Amino acid sequence: METDNRFYILFPNHHQGLRLSQLLRERGIDYLIAPTPRQLSTCCGISLIVKGGDLEEASQVIAEHEIVVEKIAPAPKRDGDWKYRSC
Amino acid sequence: MADYREMWSNLDMDLEKHDVLCQVLPEVFGEVYLSQQKRPRGMDFYDFVVSEIHGVRPAELIEHQKSGGKVFGTFCVYVPDEIVFAAGGIATGLCGGSQFWVAAGEKVLPPNTCPLIKASVGARLDKTCPFFRIADMFVGETTCDGKKKAWEILASEVPMHVIDIPQMKRAQDVNAFEREIHSFIKVVEDFTGSKISADSLGESIKLINNKRKALQRLYEARKAAAVPISGKDALLVTQIAFYDDPSRCAQMANQLSEELEERISRKEGVFPEDTLRIMISGTPMAIPNWKLHHIVETSGAAVVVEESCTGTRYFENLVDETAPTLERQVRALAERYMKTNCACFTPNSARIDDILRLAEEYKVDGIIDTNLQFCNLYSTESHLVKQALAEKNIPVLHLETDYSEQDFEQLRTRVQAFLEMLRE
Ligand code: SF4
Ligand code: SF4
Numbered sequence: 001m002e003t004d005n006r007f008y009i010l011f012p013n014h015h016q017g018l019r020l021s022q023l024l025r026e027r028g029i030d031y032l033i034a035p036t037p038r039q040l041s042t043c044c045g046i047s048l049i050v051k052g053g054d055l056e057e058a059s060q061v062i063a064e065h066e067i068v069v070e071k072i073a074p075a076p077k078r079d080g081d082w083k084y085r086s087c
Numbered sequence: 088m089a090d091y092r093e094m095w096s097n098l099d100m101d102l103e104k105h106d107v108l109c110q111v112l113p114e115v116f117g118e119v120y121l122s123q124q125k126r127p128r129g130m131d132f133y134d135f136v137v138s139e140i141h142g143v144r145p146a147e148l149i150e151h152q153k154s155g156g157k158v159f160g161t162f163c164v165y166v167p168d169e170i171v172f173a174a175g176g177i178a179t180g181l182c183g184g185s186q187f188w189v190a191a192g193e194k195v196l197p198p199n200t201c202p203l204i205k206a207s208v209g210a211r212l213d214k215t216c217p218f219f220r221i222a223d224m225f226v227g228e229t230t231c232d233g234k235k236k237a238w239e240i241l242a243s244e245v246p247m248h249v250i251d252i253p254q255m256k257r258a259q260d261v262n263a264f265e266r267e268i269h270s271f272i273k274v275v276e277d278f279t280g281s282k283i284s285a286d287s288l289g290e291s292i293k294l295i296n297n298k299r300k301a302l303q304r305l306y307e308a309r310k311a312a313a314v315p316i317s318g319k320d321a322l323l324v325t326q327i328a329f330y331d332d333p334s335r336c337a338q339m340a341n342q343l344s345e346e347l348e349e350r351i352s353r354k355e356g357v358f359p360e361d362t363l364r365i366m367i368s369g370t371p372m373a374i375p376n377w378k379l380h381h382i383v384e385t386s387g388a389a390v391v392v393e394e395s396c397t398g399t400r401y402f403e404n405l406v407d408e409t410a411p412t413l414e415r416q417v418r419a420l421a422e423r424y425m426k427t428n429c430a431c432f433t434p435n436s437a438r439i440d441d442i443l444r445l446a447e448e449y450k451v452d453g454i455i456d457t458n459l460q461f462c463n464l465y466s467t468e469s470h471l472v473k474q475a476l477a478e479k480n481i482p483v484l485h486l487e488t489d490y491s492e493q494d495f496e497q498l499r500t501r502v503q504a505f506l507e508m509l510r511e
Contacts, residue, residue: 003122014139021131032121033134035113043090044109046138049121082118084495086186087111087375 001030005052006075008040012068017046020058020067027061029054039076049075091142094149098220105141105215108187112140112375119381123317125357127350129343133323136331140374144179144330145217151177152223157279160222160245162207163230164396164427165252167420169406170271171226172291172333174279180329181218181225183207184373186490188215195240196233201459202489203373204233211244218330224278226271228252230431231464248274254432256425265421272417285413292406292416298333299402301340306399308347309391310449313356314364315347318390319380325397326374358389363509364450368394368442368472369457370465376490379457382499388506392449394442400427403441430464438468439475446481453482453509455502460489482509 011017017033024031032049040047050058055072062069095102116137136143148158159171160181171178183192183206191213192205210216227238227249238249251267253260272283305324308315324343328336350356365388367379372395380390393399404426407419428438446454456472458465469485476483484505488494 001121014135014143018135025128033131033138034121035116035138035140037113037117038110043092044113044139045091045142046135084118084378084381084492085111085115086378086490086492087108087115 001032001049001051006049007052007055007072008034008036008075009048009050009058009062009072010036010041010070011046012070014046016068017048019065020062020069021048023061023065023067024048024050024058027057029057029061031058037076040073041070091146094146095141095217098145098217099214100217100220101214104213108185108215109141111187112137115375119377120319120323123319123357123384125355126320127316127343127346129339129346130320130323132339132343133320133327136327137323137375141217145221147332148177148179148218148221152221157223158221159275160218160225162226162234163228163252164401165228165230165424165429166226166250167268167271167424168333169288169291169295169420170268170275170283172294173283173288174275174281175287176275176279177332178226179218179222180373181207181210181222182329182371182373183210183216184326184376184490185210186492188213189490191215196237199461200233200237201231201370201461203371203459204237206373206490208237208240211241224248226250230429231462233461246278252431253425255434256432256437261421261425264425265418268417268420283413285411285416288413288416289408289410292408292420294333296405296408297337298328298340299405301337301344302328302402304344305340305347306392306402308344308351311351311356312450313351313354313360314358314362314389314391315350315356316343317357317384318365318367318393319377319384322372322377322380322390322393322397323374325393325401326372328401329373329397363388363452363506364391365389366392366394366442366446366449366451366454367398367457368445368454369469370459370462371396373397378488378490378492378495379455379486379498379502382495382502383455383506386499386503386506388452391451392445394438394445396429399441399445400429403427430468435468436471439472442472443475443479443481446476446479451481453484453505455484455486455505457486457488460487 168178188206188209191209
């Protein structure tokens with residue numbers, strides 16, 4: 001998946017996130033399951049990353065299937081090349 | 088967002104310190120894993136597990152405890168999980184792979200201790216890992232000196248049983264290990280309050296064998312000319328196998344393998360054609376230690392197999408499922424586990440045979456033989472590994488590293504020079 005112009009979809013629990021990933025997969029919309037970056041929320045857990053170009057269609061799926069979403073936010077920008085760090 | 092804070096504070100965790108770890112993981116996982124191209128869809132499950140790493144599985148273990156079950160934390164692939172599951176317990180791997188825990192380990196351990204041991208002790212003492220808080224009993228083993236002594240420190244924290252692992256593989260050693268498994272059965276029975284029968288042990292032998300078979304199938308797919316999965320992703324699957332539910336682990340690995348087999352039939356790989364094929368042999372890489380794989384795979388090569396405990400040593404060799412009695416089952420377990428080749432044994436020439444065999448099976452272009460810093464066993468053995476590989480004209484690079492990022496650039500330079508040499 002391209003690295004710029006991406007959005008994070010955050011959920012109140014992982015069930016909602018997994019449900020949406022299923023639905024996006026069925027619709028052929030590209031997504032990634034990702035740990036939520038700290039810049040977007042103080043709680044850990046899964047988010048979905050979608051491309052900016054797919055956001056509208058993803059939002060439709062969310063509305064149609066009444067997926068509970070906590071928020072949708074642009075992926076935090078990183079400045080320059082990423083340098084490896086341990087975790 | 089899922090809020091596990093209540094669960095963590097019930098486990099008496101240090102939330103503030105733990106929070107620091109939670110901050111770094113998303114970034115690192117994003118860069119190391121999610122930036123890869125053409126990943127199999129089946130990796131979704133593993134991405135999910137990492138995203139909820141201290142949430143979903145710990146919550147399952149706590150549920151198990153609430154219904155009266157026990158959780159056993161283990162640190163080595165010689166510990167027979169079958170016994171724990173046969174008594175209705177759950178075994179979960181506890182090896183620490185995070186740099187974050189090393190400092191806490193260093194407070195009580197000598198500096199020249201390997202990072203895996205430091206991290207494992209640190210995770211418990213610093214109260215920053217739910218798995219280390221949940222386990223009702225730790226199961227140690229007499230493998231390397233560092234671990235043996237670490238058990239004595241951890242024993243003041245959690246009930247500890249230490250399995251005596253032989254140091255040689257003569258017939259009497261296999262017999263001794265068989266007796267040791269019988270003692271372990273007694274310990275587990277007393278601790279769980281449930282009796283192990285030939286039926287229950289037979290079931291758990293199948294359960295763990297099925298997990299091994301699924302991982303074998305996954306590794307089989309990596310032998311393909313166009314590798315259908317990155318080494319990083321395969322490593323993640325094995326790392327997670329240590330603490331996931333064994334039947335779910337088998338199910339997910341089989342599902343992923345199916346996708347990989349479809350890719351193979353379409354000759355669809357994750358790397359460009361002619362990418363160098365590398366084997367990594369040596370000490371285990373516990374989650375989230377992805378350093379060396381990341382270096383190799385961002386330097387234009389693919390890791391196609393790991394001869395390590397987070398690799399083939401974990402799932403090669405099955406336990407005979409046809410043994411009719413408990414006695415014979417225990418014998419079958421002893422025989423299977425004593426086929427695993429770790430540098431804590433002497434002699435350990437069978438490990439070199441393994442490396443040579445895997446090099447051929449996976450058609451590797453070169454081998455990176457690595458050990459964690461201060462691991463005297465693997466470091467010493469690397470001399471013999473090098474010798475044997477030289478005889479067969481298989482290029483090898485020996486690397487010693489820890490969990491930190493300090494040596495990252497230096498390692499990368501050495502790996503790149505090695506790859507350059509392989510290309511010539
Ligand atoms: S390297 Fe040896 S001691 Fe360490 S987990 Fe593997 S088998 Fe056990
Ligand atoms: S890597 Fe070596 S020193 Fe560290 S725990 Fe394993 S055998 Fe012991």
